[in-house]
Structures are given as structure tokens and as C-alpha cells.
Amino acid sequence: MRTESAPGHARHRPAPARAGRKPPARTGEVLDLLRRGVAVTTADLAATMGVARSTVTERLELLLHHGLVVPAGETGPGRGRGRPAGILAFNERAGVTLAAQVGTDGEVLVAVTDLAGEALWSSRAAFGVGEGPRALSRLLDREFATALAGAGESRDRVFGVGVGLPAGLESAAPPGAWARFPLAGHLARSYRGPVFVDRDVHFMALAEHRAAWPRAAVLLCLKAGATISCGLVVDGRVVRGATGLSGEIGHTKVRDSDAPCRCGGRGCLDATAAEAAALPAGAALRRAGRRTGDVLAAAVNLLNPDVVTVRGRLVDAGDEFLDGMRESVHGAALPASVRGLVLTSARLGADAGIKGAALTVVEHALTPEAVDGLVAPPIGV
Numbered sequence: 001m002r003t004e005s006a007p008g009h010a011r012h013r014p015a016p017a018r019a020g021r022k023p024p025a026r027t028g029e030v031l032d033l034l035r036r037g038v039a040v041t042t043a044d045l046a047a048t049m050g051v052a053r054s055t056v057t058e059r060l061e062l063l064l065h066h067g068l069v070v071p072a073g074e075t076g077p078g079r080g081r082g083r084p085a086g087i088l089a090f091n092e093r094a095g096v097t098l099a100a101q102v103g104t105d106g107e108v109l110v111a112v113t114d115l116a117g118e119a120l121w122s123s124r125a126a127f128g129v130g131e132g133p134r135a136l137s138r139l140l141d142r143e144f145a146t147a148l149a150g151a152g153e154s155r156d157r158v159f160g161v162g163v164g165l166p167a168g169l170e171s172a173a174p175p176g177a178w179a180r181f182p183l184a185g186h187l188a189r190s191y192r193g194p195v196f197v198d199r200d201v202h203f204m205a206l207a208e209h210r211a212a213w214p215r216a217a218v219l220l221c222l223k224a225g226a227t228i229s230c231g232l233v234v235d236g237r238v239v240r241g242a243t244g245l246s247g248e249i250g251h252t253k254v255r256d257s258d259a260p261c262r263c264g265g266r267g268c269l270d271a272t273a274a275e276a277a278a279l280p281a282g283a284a285l286r287r288a289g290r291r292t293g294d295v296l297a298a299a300v301n302l303l304n305p306d307v308v309t310v311r312g313r314l315v316d317a318g319d320e321f322l323d324g325m326r327e328s329v330h331g332a333a334l335p336a337s338v339r340g341l342v343l344t345s346a347r348l349g350a351d352a353g354i355k356g357a358a359l360t361v362v363e364h365a366l367t368p369e370a371v372d373g374l375v376a377p378p379i380g381v
């Protein structure tokens, strides 16, 4: 399956700075600090960046002119000495993203979001998963156009596109259908900005990290439905693996199971999950939880995560799944690793994939380098 679109992304990348020479006080850096809330006044920005206030003011004027920054009130009394200072904020309405989250059954949640990843308009539609990526592409063309109109937005305000796909979607389509149809490339022809077509769990993990656990050093976001997979964020970055397939833990063999799996193997964790999803009652949920915990324990020993969040149908069905997971993890992972570990249900709701897809777009479209390119005067002026 194609994942990240190089063509869509490349258009947004400005020429790299000469090696060894960092441009002083980049405009993009100012925006980055504002967006992350690290510094919100001219004085704070100047202090954080170690440059003169006048330099920051110059950069801010550019950002204000391009609508990427807006005034957001003043500092209250008691904050330092002297007069209240103006607070500046990233303008989350400076543009929009198009985001979609595809379900294993072919239901697609489509949204126009602001640049904070909040949906401004959303809808649901469905395609036949057996028809493969062309059918999904037709649906997205139609639904994205409807969504933009619904949100009162236009194509030229789109910063990029993110589409999250569940594990196992390929196996429902004719063999090779996903490999032959470049969905990301197709979308990149219709919209400007980076295009990401990626595993949903990568997006969900990013959203959980940014929204709920921004200080987690190693976060695993497990999705437990009819299949089990997980996304991984290390030091603030999504770890996708060499070919985007990190976190496919559902195909790890588990004890005492010989059930056939859609991958062609037998005894995979996914086969247990599918059984539990079909009949989500106490004993089946606990068994699926224990087996998932066995696999997770190996990941805990390997990665030493500080946060593991779990989402999906098996968690929603009752406490037994998480209880079973905890039993296994506590029994099989290094006690010192388990002591510092938070293992809990996910904070974000059903739209986590949408938020993560949108934030992936925004974080790539607004790197300091990209912002410098956005605010640079056109060549020849």
C-alpha cells in the first residue's frame, strides 16, 4: 500500500539552507514557538530565541501580514514589571485540512478541520471495501468537495490532506489493487500541500500524544477491534517503521491458539481479537485482553513506554479486556518497566484518526522551513 505522498509533500519544501549556516531567528521558528505555546509575547519570544525584540517584531509583522498569527489579548497584571504585553497566537483559522478516517467495514468519516485539528464540518459515507482504492478515491473526491462547501471553505485554503486506513483493508480488495492505485498521488493532484495516506493507528497515536500525553517519551496507542494494531510515538515523532508497517502486532503468534487468520497464518493475535469482537462477552474479552497483554509485554520490554492507551470496540465492550491486558503485562514485562507505565483507555473519542490526520498535515506543512517558504516574497519581487 502506498503511504506518504512524495509529490504532494515535495511542493511544500523550500530550498534547504546552506549546510552549517542556520539562518538567524527564522520566521518559521517564531510561529513554531507560538503554535506550541512555548512563548506568546514579543519579549518571551526574543528571550527564548536569544535575539533582539526588534528582530522578533519584524518576523511577527510578516506572520501577521500572512494571517498566520493573530493578536490574542494582553498579559494580565502581576506578570513581570511594566505595562501589559500583547499576547500573540497561531491563527488556527489561517487555513484548513481535509481529513478522512476509513473503517474496516468501508464507513468513512470525512472532515474539514481547522489547523488545530478540530472538525469544522464532518460527514459519514461508505464505499465497498471489495472494490478497493478506486472506489475510495471516488468517494473522497465527492465527499471532500461537499465538506469544503459545507464548511464554507475553498480549495485554495487547504493546507494538505490526511487519510487514515485500518490494517487489513488491502485483504478485502482484489490482490494487488492497493499497490497498483496511487491514492496519495491522486489526491496530491487535486489539492495543494502534503498528502498523507497512512495507517490509522499512526494518526491516532499522534493525536493522543498531542492532545492528552504531550510529555510522554514513548507512547503506544493500541487499537483493539476485530484486528489489533498500534501506533508508536517516540520523542514526539511517529515511528512508522521502514515501510509504514510498525505496530502490526496483531500478527504475533499467541499461546494456545490455532485459529486461522486473514494473513494466511494460524494462531495470530488478530484471530483471537476477531473472535472476541464477534462475541464481546466477559470470558472472550478477558482472553483477548490477556493474549494482547502477552504481546504488549514484549513491546514494553523492547521500548520501555511510559504511556499505553487502548481504544476500540474491545475496550468499549467492558472492563474485562483492559483487566486481562494488565494481568498479562504485569506478569510478563520487567517489573521496573511496568512500575512507571500508565496503561489506560484512550482519551480521544471516535474522531482521533481525523485529528491525527489533520495534525500530521499541519505539522508537515508548518515546519519552520516550510513557513519561511510561505512568507518569503515571490522570486523577482
Ligand SMILES: [Zn+2]
Binding pocket: 250, 251, 261, 262, 263, 264, 265, 266, 268, 270
Ligand atoms: Zn495473521
